[in-house]
Amino acid sequence: MAAYSVPAGVCTNYFNIDDILASQEKVPCVFNAKVAALGYLDQSTTDVDLNVGTKLELPFWLARFLQKGARNIVTVDTPKTYKEGYRNIFTADPNVVDLHRLGPFFYLFGGKLLTLQLPDAEEIADVLLKTFQGRFRKIMDGSQNALHADLTSQTSVLDDQERHLFAAGQDSLHGFHRWEKRETEKLSTSVMVANHRKRKRIGAMPTAS
Numbered sequence: 001m002a003a004y005s006v007p008a009g010v011c012t013n014y015f016n017i018d019d020i021l022a023s024q025e026k027v028p029c030v031f032n033a034k035v036a037a038l039g040y041l042d043q044s045t046t047d048v049d050l051n052v053g054t055k056l057e058l059p060f061w062l063a064r065f066l067q068k069g070a071r072n073i074v075t076v077d078t079p080k081t082y083k084e085g086y087r088n089i090f091t092a093d094p095n096v097v098d099l100h101r102l103g104p105f106f107y108l109f110g111g112k113l114l115t116l117q118l119p120d121a122e123e124i125a126d127v128l129l130k131t132f133q134g135r136f137r138k139i140m141d142g143s144q145n146a147l148h149a150d151l152t153s154q155t156s157v158l159d160d161q162e163r164h165l166f167a168a169g170q171d172s173l174h175g176f177h178r179w180e181k182r183e184t185e186k187l188s189t190s191v192m193v194a195n196h197r198k199r200k201r202i203g204a205m206p207t208a209s
Helices: 017-022 060-067 084-092 106-113 121-144 160-180 191-204
Strands: 026-031 055-059 074-076
Touching: 017 106, 026 060, 055 060, 060 074, 060 106, 084 121, 106 121, 106 160, 121 160
Parallel strands: none
Antiparallel strands: 026 055, 026 074
């Protein structure tokens, strides 16, 4: 299979807190080289070093660093949530899945996985797109039809990016209702004008002789 081309949008955003948190998600790794004095990371052994073949779950940012280029210290496996079994569930009916329980950064972390040398990267990219497309209408319908309702049951199953989308839909709904009630046509004095008038009044006050 040809190498998968990583979209520019999955690059790391250093100043984005969601991106930082998504980079902490764990990925299963197998060590291809012996690493001295890090045996304590493997709770199943008392060895001082990490030996070849050791299996550990590492944060994404560390796994990517160890895998990158000529280092090739670890081989990264696909996390369970993105394996074929789960991909089949997402494909069958993405709306029944609690994405927040599977990982609050399902799409963001999934996009990061595309930067790794995974054999099923193309399938992961495809399921990310189809899952979002399959859930989009329900998310927007829910956000547009819940003006004063309790939203917990709807938002609790959403991924973090889906929650931002839901909130945007809610803002749009509230804005539309303000427009319907003509609340958007009410004019108010700007802060700059109010401050200018205040200064004029102070300047017009008589000074004590």
